[in-house]
Amino acid sequence: MNLDDLTLFIQVVELKSFTRAAEVSGLPKSTVSRRIRALEDSLQTRLLERTTRSLTLTEVGEAFLHRAQKILQQVEETQQQITKSQGEFSGTLTLYGEEYLFDLCSEQISDFFERYPELSLTLHSHSENSQQMMEKRFDLMLMVGEQPDSSFIAVPLAKLQFDLYISPQLALKAKGTLSDEALLQTQPIALQEVAMQQCWPHTAFPLNRPPRFCVQSPRLLTDIVLQGKAIGCLPVAYANHQVHKGKLKTLFKGQYRFAQTIYGVYHSRWYVPAKVKLLLEDIRQQLPSLLAELEKS
Secondary structure (H helix, E strand, C coil): CCHHHHHHHHHHHHHCCHHHHHHHHCCCHHHHHHHHHHHHHHHCCCCEEECCCCEEECHHHHHHHHHHHHHHHHHHHHHHHHHHHHHCCCEEEEEEECHHHHHHHHHHHHHHHHHCCCEEEEEEECCCCHHHHCCCCCCEEEEECCCCCCCCEEEEEEEEEEEEEECHHHHHHCCCCCCHHHHHHHCCEEEEEECCEEECCCCCCCCCCCCCEEECCHHHHHHHHHCCCCEEEEEHHHHHHHHHCCCCEEHHHHCCCEEEEEEEEECCCCCCCHHHHHHHHHHHHHHHHHHHHHCCC
């Protein structure tokens, strides 16, 4: 038994004819008759008394008709309610992402929820990879780097620039006479892990030794480099103001700067709620200009 069979049964009863029900449904009369017979067989009871000139509901058939009409009405109301909720700006949005990405997008997120006061926000800072996120329920996840799991839909939002930095004290400790390349070969390395990969200009400078520090938080990574413990590959948006204050120096004059993509990730491309689409578009429209300002030399 399925909803289509219930609909067909109701049509036959209301039109009082297999022939007219076949015309309305666009099915052959034989198919209509066969499906009603199969419905009766599945219920192990007769729903209709058939004669050459008329159709009459049995007592069980009449009770079944009322129940079928109620079921279809409830299904229709549920569909309308869900369709309406997909387009409404109410309820709760659940977001996952690295804390520093929320820092970067905080203005867009704050403005969005100010415009839609009926929306609530549940925000989770996380360090899981996309494989670990499969079983979690969320509306939107912000991630950096190519995602290995194609089960998700990933929408590119902006480019996050990375560059190589050293603190003046570490450069001085290395006697201040070494070239940038020599510093890179002799001093400890600190880098960020992005999408389960080490964020580093591998093409220009293949790592010939493991990094001393491999962390997921760019804030912690920046602190490590500021303290003179290592040369770091840092997000330019985080390091730039430290460069302006003279607390960090760029290696190679930014020659090997590279970018990673920030993605908005969600479970499926089908029936994405309007509130998720709108928040994604807000971030996509505004984040690139914000990053460009933070990364300005």
